[in-house]
Amino acid sequence: MNKYGIGTKAVQAGYRPGNGEPRQIPIIQSTTFKYESSEEMGKLFDLEASGYFYTRLQNPTNDYVAAKIAALEGGKAAMLTSSGQAANFFALFNICECGSHIVASSSIYGGTFNLLSVTMKKMGISVSFVSPDCSEEELAAAFRENTRAVFGETIANPALTVLDIEKFARAAHAHAVPLVVDNTFPTPIHCRPIEWGADIVTHSTTKYMDGHGASLGGVIVDGGSFNWTAHAEKFPGLCTPDESYHGITYAEKFGREGAFITKCTAQLMRDFGSMQSPQNAFLLNLGLESLHVRMPRHAENGQAVAEFLSVQPEVESVSYPGLPSDPYHSLAEKYMPRGGCGVVSFCLRGGRAAAAKFMDSLQLAAIETHVADARTCCLNPAGTTHRQLTEKQLQEAGIPAGLIRYSCGLEDKEDLIADLRQALAALS
Numbered sequence: 001m002n003k004y005g006i007g008t009k010a011v012q013a014g015y016r017p018g019n020g021e022p023r024q025i026p027i028i029q030s031t032t033f034k035y036e037s038s039e040e041m042g043k044l045f046d047l048e049a050s051g052y053f054y055t056r057l058q059n060p061t062n063d064y065v066a067a068k069i070a071a072l073e074g075g076k077a078a079m080l081t082s083s084g085q086a087a088n089f090f091a092l093f094n095i096c097e098c099g100s101h102i103v104a105s106s107s108i109y110g111g112t113f114n115l116l117s118v119t120m121k122k123m124g125i126s127v128s129f130v131s132p133d134c135s136e137e138e139l140a141a142a143f144r145e146n147t148r149a150v151f152g153e154t155i156a157n158p159a160l161t162v163l164d165i166e167k168f169a170r171a172a173h174a175h176a177v178p179l180v181v182d183n184t185f186p187t188p189i190h191c192r193p194i195e196w197g198a199d200i201v202t203h204s205t206t207k208y209m210d211g212h213g214a215s216l217g218g219v220i221v222d223g224g225s226f227n228w229t230a231h232a233e234k235f236p237g238l239c240t241p242d243e244s245y246h247g248i249t250y251a252e253k254f255g256r257e258g259a260f261i262t263k264c265t266a267q268l269m270r271d272f273g274s275m276q277s278p279q280n281a282f283l284l285n286l287g288l289e290s291l292h293v294r295m296p297r298h299a300e301n302g303q304a305v306a307e308f309l310s311v312q313p314e315v316e317s318v319s320y321p322g323l324p325s326d327p328y329h330s331l332a333e334k335y336m337p338r339g340g341c342g343v344v345s346f347c348l349r350g351g352r353a354a355a356a357k358f359m360d361s362l363q364l365a366a367i368e369t370h371v372a373d374a375r376t377c378c379l380n381p382a383g384t385t386h387r388q389l390t391e392k393q394l395q396e397a398g399i400p401a402g403l404i405r406y407s408c409g410l411e412d413k414e415d416l417i418a419d420l421r422q423a424l425a426a427l428s
């Protein structure tokens with residue numbers, strides 16, 4: 001599949017039916033799998049043979065879809081998870097343990113901020129947040145002797161800051177740890193972080209990849225290039241024997257390309273069980289088949305809406321990396337020359353009250369805790385997804401109280417703009 005373009009991969013990668021087999025990815029709706037002998041089954045439990053035995057760990061439908069996403073991202077191995085939250089937790093917990101430290105961009109999704117700063121902290125994993133705009137020196141100063149990973153979002157939800165992937169990758173690698181990038185917003189159609197030095201890529205597939213607001217899911221993709229054994233003392237989970245599998249060492253047995261995802265499946269899926277259902281994986285694949293057709297339309301609508309809002313007197317500020325006046329425009333041009341996503345953030349004059357009145361007046365855009373699907377929707381993050389953040393944390397994350405996150409769907413841009421125009425008029 002490697003010789004093909006990204007659109008061909010979106011349609012066909014991951015599953016090739018044999019003679020007389022189903023053309024569409026089959027939904028293997030089975031919790032378990034049958035074997036002829038106990039010995040054969042035993043080999044699976046020892047990770048001596050590959051195969052399926054229980055859907056909590058692996059399922060063929062999921063594996064077809066994960067393989068497609070690995071191909072899209074230019075990665076070597078991938079696994080689906082039940083949600084984006086599970087993907088980010090697993091990607092980090094597969095490397096970190098009690099006593100580890102993570103360096104993360106402060107401009108990230110509220111759920112991930114909470115995961116890192118509250119829940120993982122309870123597990124003894126600490127985090128230092130840095131501004132995505134920090135200098136190389138400031139970034140280097142955030143590392144500690146126990147740092148095990150660096151984390152950021154390509155385009156942050158909802159602040160729409162753009163991560164300088166090369167800067168973060170350089171810092172991570174100078175400290176011998178991997179860079180994990182959440183690539184949910186641009187998707188591999190518009191940015192492939194592995195090509196810029198990221199080691200592991202995650203997604204909430206709930207967003208553009210599914211694209212229809214139909215199924216929750218996540219994915220972890222390993223670029224397969226991080227050399228775990230060269231820094232074995234930092235990564236005991238990958239580089240020392242796992243007694244629960246008769247003492248195999250993942251980095252030795254599965255090599256650079258297989259160690260990360262195999263360990264994540266064999267240990268974390270086994271123990272936490274956050275598997276995506278095969279039904280949802282099937283729906284996710286339907287979304288992936290048109291991802292390369294939908295993303296340019298989302299970005300086109302985002303650009304048109306951002307340009308319209310940026311010249312309206314009721315609008316105090318607009319964040320959209322596609323606007324030449326946006327502070328992240330040059331990074332967006334570098335990492336996403338063909339466009340970013342359909343999400344536009346803007347701040348109305350008049351704060352919370354104006355935001356509420358405006359959103360209540362919109363007719364096409366629905367008020368939803370969602371982004372990135374076919375139907376336009378909007379949200380006031382400070383009142384919903386980022387409710388748990390203090391004023392100071394909101395400021396650090398670049399989220400003023402009156403901010404509106406407006407996610408352009410696939411409708412006609414003229415209709416979206418007319419809807420915005422009448423809702424703005426309702427403010428005066």
Ligand SMILES: *Cc1c(COP(=O)(O)O)cnc(C)c1O
Nearest residue numbers: 083084085109157184204206217
């Ligand atoms: C939505 C989102 C998540 C969480 O994903 P869920 O599928 O809702 O669990 C993580 N990261 C980003 C960037 C998101 O937009």
